[in-house]
Amino acid sequence: MLVDQTLLLxxxxxLLAVLDPISHTTLFLTVTGDLDKAGRRKAALIAIPVAFIVLVVFAIVGQFILQAMNISLLSFQIAGGIIMLIFSLMMVLGQGGGHSKNPDVEGETPESLGVYPIAVPIIAGPGSMLAMVILMDNNRLSFFEQMETVAMLGLNLLIMLGLFLAGDLVSRIIGKHGANVLRRVMGILLAALSINLIAEALTKWLGLPPI
Structure with a gap:
């Protein structure tokens, strides 16, 4: 079977637009702001595979699970938006988000940060999960076409991993105070994105005009 280059592109x-590797690199730097170079590298090497597994598994079984539990995609989008909103408020208010001075505190180790919040919900968030469910529509695409989608996801995450691993250079450039300011700015933007996800779902559900 020939590869559909248009479909691949x-x-x-x-996925490039949804995952937005550059913006996620900025978030990665703010969350891991108190880790050293080795800790940041470890967090990146944990976050990307975990995010990949979560997104692929959800893309494969998510549609069945949501249907079995009678949960609409809009409800899932609202729930995910609320979770992202809570995390973004913690970033803005200086609670969590990698600001603790003690990396050994529970929830602040490279391993734990790599899983939460970097892998989920920053990378594997409601937006990327919904995108994967739509791109791997079980009722529309063949198995081969679904594997193409998985390959494109892997390529995007490899690009993101490369940016994460190069993030130490960016961290040295912006400095500690710059990272603190950046954390709050990105928290505000993430909060806006969260509100947008919730508003989009409510707009479709209630049949309101777009915001």
């Missing part, structure tokens, strides 16, 4: 660009 469409999937790659869609």
């Amino acid at each position: 469409t999937q790659f660009m869609t």
Whole structure:
């Protein structure tokens, strides 16, 4: 079977827009701001595979699970938006988000930060999960086409991993105070994105005009 290059390009660009590696690199730096170079590298090497597994598994079984539990995609989008909103408020208010001075505190080790919040919900958030469910529609695409989607996801996450691993250079440039300011700015932007996810779902549900 020949590879549909148009489909591959469409999937790659869609995931690139949803995952937004540059913005996620900024978030990665703010969350891991108190880790050293080795800790940041470990967090990146944990976060990317975990995010990949979560997104692929959810793309495969998510549609069945949501249908079995009678949960609509809009409800899932609202729930995910609320979780992201709570995390973004913690970033803005200086609670969590990697600001603790003691990396040994529970929830602040490279391993724990790599899983939460970097892998989930920053990378594997409601937006990327919904995108994967749509791109791997079980009722529309063949198994081969679904594997193409998985390959495009892997390529995007490899790009993100490269940016994460190069983040130490960016961290040295912006400095500690710059990272603190950046954390709060990105928290505000993440809060806006969360509100947008919730508002989009409510707009579709209630049949309101777009915001």
